[in-house]
Amino acid sequence: MSVKRDLKTKLLTINMGPQHPATHGVLRLVLELDGETVVNCKPYVGYLHRGTEKLGENRTYPMALPLTDRLDYVSSMANNIGFCVAVERLLGIEVPERAKYIRTIMAELTRIANHIVWIATHALDIGAMTVFLYSMRDREWILELYEMACGARLTVTYPRIGGVRADVDQEFLDHCYKFTEEFPKRVEQYETLIDQNRIWLQRTKGIGVLTAEEAINLGLTGPTLRGSGVPYDVRKFAPYDAYDKVEFEVPVGKVGDVYDRYRCRMEEFRQSNSIIRQCLEKMPSGYVLAADAPGYDMAAGPRKKPAQPSAPKAEGAADTPQPPANQPAEQGPAFEEIYVATEVPKGELGFYFVSDGTGKPYRMRIRAPSFVHASALPKMCEGSLVADVIANIGTIDIVLGECDR
């Protein structure tokens, strides 16, 4: 007994990352450990900072678009769409119907591709190797669909301001339809492997619990928030593109642990699949680029006045003011600002633009979901075991390219 009392223990501070395979990038966590228990957890971000926001301010809107590919490199298409939707609202451009549907298909394919990467890495971190192999096989299918549409697999730059760059052909639509038929079976395969697996359950149930209140206070969005039972989804609350024309449910969890967030994302696979199916069935014909869309060679100088100032407002843009016609130069630049959020696979990706009426944004701010989610790590990790830190990093689905911007 006396020996035990004399044993002096002190907290051990260790660095997890920035070069660590399970941190999904260059995330550095400084952990203070009491034995196996995490007492203190401090995330450090910024190792992948490339100054995307500042770069965007030195480029015209079309030129800033490829930068968004490199934010969250797993779901580049969704980032592009978020950027385009924001600029379109700023410039008051109405996108043709066909382009809206194509974008919705692309956004949902991206959601599936992103969640595939998520389930692959998350399961691999926790110890289930086979899921990785199966899910990567299916991701290849989606990347091939991207390639059919635009010739690139990862940094796509497929949407453009006012629509998409090129129409999709019949081959794409056929393959996409085939994908929607096959994909639910693939989700079942992943579930067969891990859904009831006792090791998986022990590693995920009751780990990293966030109550709804905590999750909202931390500013979480996307499946990370929905796992705590808050049915917040930008696609439902402020629909953009064709989301108001398709039917889908927003899956929510109950407890708010790693397992619930896993269930949410698995359900999103199916919902996304059904959205793609609906879009394919409803796909209208017509042009894929708005007539008043700015060209690639958009001037960096003051923007021209819109051709018809009394153009009908977009349905989704009801809450945002129509940009007024430019003021005469003597009065100085007319500043407009706009914040538009879109639901990317990781959560709410917001673009905030301050425009001085020129072809370049005066200020471009990106609200990156991964950055916000990283701030939830101390809350989730403190008091848990070291091994659960891995599960917690996986469950918030962090991509450091987006987090550090």
Add this chain to the structure above:
Amino acid sequence: MTLKELIKKVFFIEILKGMALTFKMMCTRAVTIQYPKQRRRIYAGFRGRHAFVRDPKTQKEKCIACMRCANICPSQCIYIAKKKRPEDGKLYLAQYDIEALRCIYCGYCVEVCPVCALVLTEEYEYSAYTREELYFTKEKLLENWDEFTAKLKEDTYFNKFWRPDGIDHSKLPKGKREQGPVPTRPLPISEPESSPEKTEKKETD
């Protein structure tokens, strides 16, 4: 705990199910592609190595030095110099360089070119030991085109982004509207002069 749950727990039912799936997968066809031997299909609009289209009539580049590609390039990796020809005072393209190491392969340059002079080809194996080899000058860009067309099975080539589908073509510049597929085989007259070039390049690889 019900009896059913107990049985599930004792007999590792869920693990056996997973194992059964794995076993089933063992008997299916492999999805892996053995890369150097097998190759993936390349889809239209693939963005690979840069090239200048060799005009079948003049055997030269079609670029008119309008500077659109250099202006739009998000990574600013295109350098163009134009000079006045002393004989007739017309502008001509003196220098056209693309720094491939800085290129982000967005394909904007291909899409804005009013005469469809530039193309991102379907070549993707062009790694080099030095930076200079990936600094494409005007001549190198034309060479790239020759190398690309030599491998192409089709007799004509048309890049998807020269005139993308689904957008209003009537607003495009005339050169883009009227651009047809480019013949990739050298015309019968110029056949002997372009073939030594190709063989020469292959040796350096």
